[in-house]
Amino acid sequence: MREIRHEPNAPTRVRSLRPGAVIDAHRHDDHQIAYAARGVLAITTDAGSWVAPANRALWIPAGTVHAHQAHGALQLHLVGLPATDNPLGLERPTALSVSPLLRELILACTGMPPDETPERQRLRAVLLDQLRASPQQPLHLPAPRTPRLAAVCEILYADPADSRTLPELGRAVGAGDRTLSRLFRAELGMSFPQWRTQLRLYHALFLLAEHTPVTTVAHRCGWSSASAFIDAFRRTFGHTPGAHVP
Template sequence: MSNSRHQPTAPTAIRELAAAAGVTAHWHDEHQIVYASRGVVAVHTETSRWIAPAHRALWIPAGTVHAHRAYGVTRLHFLGLTQNPLKLHEPTALTVSPLLRELLIAYTSLNDRETPAGKRMRSVLLDQLTTASEQPVRVPAASDPRLAAVCALLETDPSDSRGLEALGREAGASGRTLTRLFREDLGMSFPQWRTQLRLYHALRLLAEGRPVTTVAQQCGFATASAFIDVFRRSLGHTPGSYL
């Protein structure tokens, strides 16, 4: 993302994106919340990718180079913040409660946010943000070339069910070495990373209107019920709620 743009102010605004449209890499001097009330938004940084459906918002700290990509027709709500009420210094996905969702939609829709009513709404909105739990779908990027080769194989085909020994033969590394690299380079185990990758792709496909059974198969889950179970435990909702 070396060609990123510098936009000093993080805007508070609404933006409509067509399916597969995006916002090129840029960074702000201010913090920002990004929320999709419709569709699914993915945020790419130099080290990771996050994806956020309607039950998640993304916190992007000041100075973070990032790009957006929409899956399905997407309505984005941006909230710029000069302060850091969340005390978070890395991009993070946050749970969006029904109340927080309505506050994000209403506040970003205001024509004048400096009225007494607008200031009160902002205060309640910030209170809700500070109590939101962290529940990411995050796919960190590998820096080690052997690990990056294995990750690329699974990116191409998330349904690939081979273990690390088999994948490592194509990348020139043993299963033991790759197990260590997943922990050291990505901060998670191989099964955890693969689950995050599969959920990332599943959310993209669901946003495109693919049936749950098709998504489960294309993302490597043994059965549709296994997919629904992992999805619910990870995101708190069933895949059908995203269709």
């Protein structure tokens, strides 16, 4: 059984993590906002994973067991909030849009001394106001529970560019495509094509954080062309993947 670290207080601080670095599973008694000013952050829980590029932040509710992983050189800004401060009433990890003002508030909070001063309290009050106005983003990749569905997902985790159809993948794991299609919707809340696209976009973010060229990312993630990848990326993230490549 894995050991889960308990940290009563969620820290407010900045951490620099090298590419591939992991913060092992732990939980806080406080809520926490995690924001990557540089690189891409992924958090994993038993319910699945969430990913955040620089225009998203991750809300991590109090008590949630989670692990962090850095993709690219990560500059991670963490803001701890008391369990009583939950402006959106969120009970599970959620990706939130980060406006320019919210970004500056997060950077200001993590750049201040840790003392609980009137200035910090005022800054936190404005930050909470901005969180209330932050749209939630569908950047969750749910985790499968049943073995047959998990086997299909593991194949695609290993190679997001695998273009086999659901019936073909089903034959590889000994499951019918109708059963698998039902399980995708029942367990993961989305169709097989939707889940595979989400997985490919996640993988694309990780590759872009490592400065992989856009055309190479498109090929390694299973898109038929760079233009098809760029269109899918823009629809989901609101900007082109070129913004992630220097």
